[in-house]
Amino acid sequence: MSLPELFKNYLIVKKTSLVTAKNYLVDINHFLGWLAQKTGVKHQIVGKAIFGLFTLETIEEYKNDLLEENTPLSTLNRRLSALRKFGKFGQEQGWLTENPMLHIGNLTPNELISHQSSSEQILQNFKHQLEKEKASPLTIKNYLSDLRHFLNWLGTT
Secondary structure (H helix, E strand, O other): OOHHHHHHHHHHHOOOOHHHHHHHHHHHHHHHHHHHHHHOOOHHHHHHHHHHHOOHHHHHHHHHHHHHOOOOHHHHHHHHHHHHHHHHHHHHOOOOOOOHHHHOOOOOHHHHHHHOOHHHHHHHHHHHHHHHOOOOHHHHHHHHHHHHHHHHHHOOO
């Protein structure tokens, strides 16, 4: 049985609501995909040994990547909550000695704003202006993507 399936069973046993369990599984799969991209280590191959990479440093890097991608605050905090439960699962299974997520709390709106760069704030303001002008979502996405690439090329982000 795969790690996400084991985690799903754990959530069922813990009487987690179906909606929360579904969201947590999506979030854990997102994290595991991110981890595979960063490290080349796939949970499908290493199974429970993936918890060897479930460290405070890894989680902080993941959180910072979510911040850089401008993940909405509610999504970011839900993903952190899912990781907290995933860490507890790993600990209860004996695969983790300590849950690093106990040291990482959810972010407040003020903390989120302080993490955004001034370039990103400008891009968000531009996005809101395009939305007010009723630009299509695809147009907004393309404009922001082009501007991010340009700002990266300038070295301002």
